[in-house]
Amino acid sequence: MSVTTDIPPPRTTTRERILAVAYDAIIEKGFEATSVEEIATAVGISRAGFFYHFPDKNALARALIDAQVVEEGEMLAGIEARAAELSDDPLQQMLIAMRLMAERYHGMPGGYTGCILASAIFQDRLFDAEVKAANQRSQLAFRARFSGKFAAIAALHPPREAVDPDDMADLLNAVITGGIVVSRAIRDPDVLVRQMLLARVMVKAMYTPG
Amino acid sequence: MSVTTDIPPPRTTTRERILAVAYDAIIEKGFEATSVEEIATAVGISRAGFFYHFPDKNALARALIDAQVVEEGEMLAGIEARAAELSDDPLQQMLIAMRLMAERYHGMPGGYTGCILASAIFQDRLFDAEVKAANQRSQLAFRARFSGKFAAIAALHPPREAVDPDDMADLLNAVITGGIVVSRAIRDPDVLVRQMLLARVMVKAMYTPG
DNA sequence: CCCGAACTTTACCGGAAGTACAGCAATGTC
DNA sequence: GACATTGCTGTACTTCCGGTAAAGTTCGGG
Known part of the structure; x- marks a missing residue:
């Protein structure tokens, strides 16, 4: 077995960043008022990238x-x-x-x-x-x-x-x-x-x- | 002055009907989920008719x-x-x-x-x-x-x-x-x-x- | 070297808000 | 009887958004 002890770059980064960004935006403006595009941009991915993580x-x-x-x-x-x-x-x-x-x-x-x-x-x-x-x-x-x-x-x-x-x-x-x-x-x-x-x-x- | 005592057909009917219909719909589904078209149709007017009453x-x-x-x-x-x-x-x-x-x-x-x-x-x-x-x-x-x-x-x-x-x-x-x-x-x-x-x-x- | 994960780009659909405007019928007003 | 206002209709158009589809790219691991 390979040594898996070294942490690979923090797991599930993007998905969690989406959640974090979305959370803040929704607290501030509401769910409906927060667009997918906006979240994606803030995270640094494309709109399609968002839909890769969430159906x-x-x-x-x-x-x-x-x-x-x-x-x-x-x-x-x-x-x-x-x-x-x-x-x-x-x-x-x-x-x-x-x-x-x-x-x-x-x-x-x-x-x-x-x-x-x-x-x-x-x-x-x-x-x-x-x-x-x-x-x-x-x-x-x-x-x-x-x-x-x-x-x-x-x-x-x-x-x-x-x-x-x-x-x-x-x-x-x-x-x-x-x-x-x-x-x-x-x-x-x-x-x-x-x-x-x-x-x-x-x-x-x-x-x-x- | 003309005699204004006789009530013209119940005042502001349409506007009030919009309010009533919208109220019920919003209670049931939420504000955002209730479309203008839907309200207008339920009231019996057109979408443009709605915007005549509300900007x-x-x-x-x-x-x-x-x-x-x-x-x-x-x-x-x-x-x-x-x-x-x-x-x-x-x-x-x-x-x-x-x-x-x-x-x-x-x-x-x-x-x-x-x-x-x-x-x-x-x-x-x-x-x-x-x-x-x-x-x-x-x-x-x-x-x-x-x-x-x-x-x-x-x-x-x-x-x-x-x-x-x-x-x-x-x-x-x-x-x-x-x-x-x-x-x-x-x-x-x-x-x-x-x-x-x-x-x-x-x-x-x-x-x-x- | 190839696979799969994690994307990007582009293009498109449908629905909804909002704008603009022309027209029309009924109800008065002069 | 002409005219104006009110209360709409209808049509057409723009923008924004969610969601879909598909083809291409980058990159690390087996």
């Missing part, structure tokens, strides 16, 4: 969503792990995690995640069934991830009023997503951070006795 | 946003008025209003408001500055509407932790908007209603002592 634009959307789901999953896993290090109590873990999430959102000047996802929702017909399915999976994954946490919290800290842990998870999701929308609409990136922190306070209020 | 597609978006801002404003005003009838306490009014809003969202199978607004945010470049400005105004109007309410609530019912009334208003906005996004993504219209009700419970927990 169509929807395939790009799918790849972007998949990549983001992985990235978001890793980020949340990292935050959860850190929170678990800092406290044994599930409520405290959640509050720590929410603060960490708020901090994470802080340094993102306009470049929020989830835009392609949200975009796909409001531009239904522009995306094929696979894209929408990927989208749905990612939302349900978020619910699954946090539902258990909220159930664990409720077991130790009876809430002031009974709530469904799935709904709590969805609310967290909605606050983040809605926070992004409102932030962008008002053109004030801080809104998202403040939403996150406010949601944290409300979760605390919900699960702590007077 | 371009952006003008349609603007008109739609304006119409929706008015409609939403009236709906919220109605709900607030009803809540004020039912209770003198600002907290109770808010809780009543949130329940009424949840009920309002209940009978809407997929056809949620705000889609054009949200769509505009994620498809930045497809819309001109006027559309985005209209959007921003509508979000700030929402904040202004509810900020005062939350301030009044806090004055009578000290919250368990100090919160900014503007942030509370934005949170409500974010829950609704995010709820729409999540609902659509998961393909479960009930999510939005449950979010609203859950947010209500959390507001209650926030402003009532143990």
